[in-house]
Amino acid sequence: QAITARAPLGLCTLCTRDQAYWLTKVPLVFDIFVEPHCPQRVMRQFGLRQVFPMPIQVVVPRDVHRYNRRGQAAGAQWYPRLQRYVEDWLLATEDVVDEFRAHTEEHYLAYLRWYQPRTRIRVTFTPGDPQPHVAATTDTYPTHRDQDYFRAADAARQIQGDVNAAFGRLDTGIVLTADEQRTTFGRI
Numbered sequence: 408q409a410i411t412a413r414a415p416l417g418l419c420t421l422c423t424r425d426q427a428y429w430l431t432k433v434p435l436v437f438d439i440f441v442e443p444h445c446p447q448r449v450m451r452q453f454g455l456r457q458v459f460p461m462p463i464q465v466v467v468p469r470d471v472h473r474y475n476r477r478g479q480a481a482g483a484q485w486y487p488r489l490q491r492y493v494e495d496w497l498l499a500t501e502d503v504v505d506e507f508r509a510h511t512e513e514h515y516l517a518y519l520r521w522y523q524p525r526t527r528i529r530v531t532f533t534p535g536d537p538q539p540h541v542a543a544t545t546d547t548y549p550t551h552r553d554q555d556y557f558r559a560a561d562a563a564r565q566i567q568g569d570v571n572a573a574f575g576r577l578d579t580g581i582v583l584t585a586d587e588q589r590t591t592f593g594r595i
Contacts, residue, residue, distance in 0.1 A: 413542050429453070430503040433495045434467050439474050439485045441492050443467045447504050451515075456508040459518050532559050566595050 410418060430453065435442045443466045450457035474488070486493075495502070573591050576583060583591070 412539070427500045431499040432466065432502050432504060433499040434492050436489060436492045436496070439476065439489065441467050441471050441474065441489065443472075447506070450504070450506055451510050454510055455504075455506050456510050456514055457518065458506070459521055569594050 430446045431444060432446070433444060435444045445464075445466075446453075447458065448461060471488075471492075474485075476483075569591050573583060573587075
């Protein structure tokens, strides 16, 4: 439904062409760089249950992860160093995350009970009537989120103005009445 709403003509075939590799655990290789591919960290995006706390798995040794061309001879042979990781891709569709239980609201609430004490929770403005974003070919990301940010920024500027005015009066020796204080604090 969300895909149909954002892409009424359907997704480009390039978006789903390689979906057999989406859940592979084989490290990614680009040029001389080897990066871990950790789909188990984003299982909810695939509608699957995400395990928590996440077990830490080292799939790319630190020395391999740090490969770079700095200080290397112009004709340095990288293939012998990367051969193992390149060959792993021959069977990449067989080395996949084996989670097939569906994501449920109950599991998500359990995740939040585990996650919230371990992080900072931020309060954000959510409009009562969110505006649907109609995507255009020139869009790089949805702009309706920017509108929410600017509303919050405008509110912060108004609060800053009230605070500056109150401090200005106090600095000049003008005492704020109780009603003026209530009004200022109420706006804040």
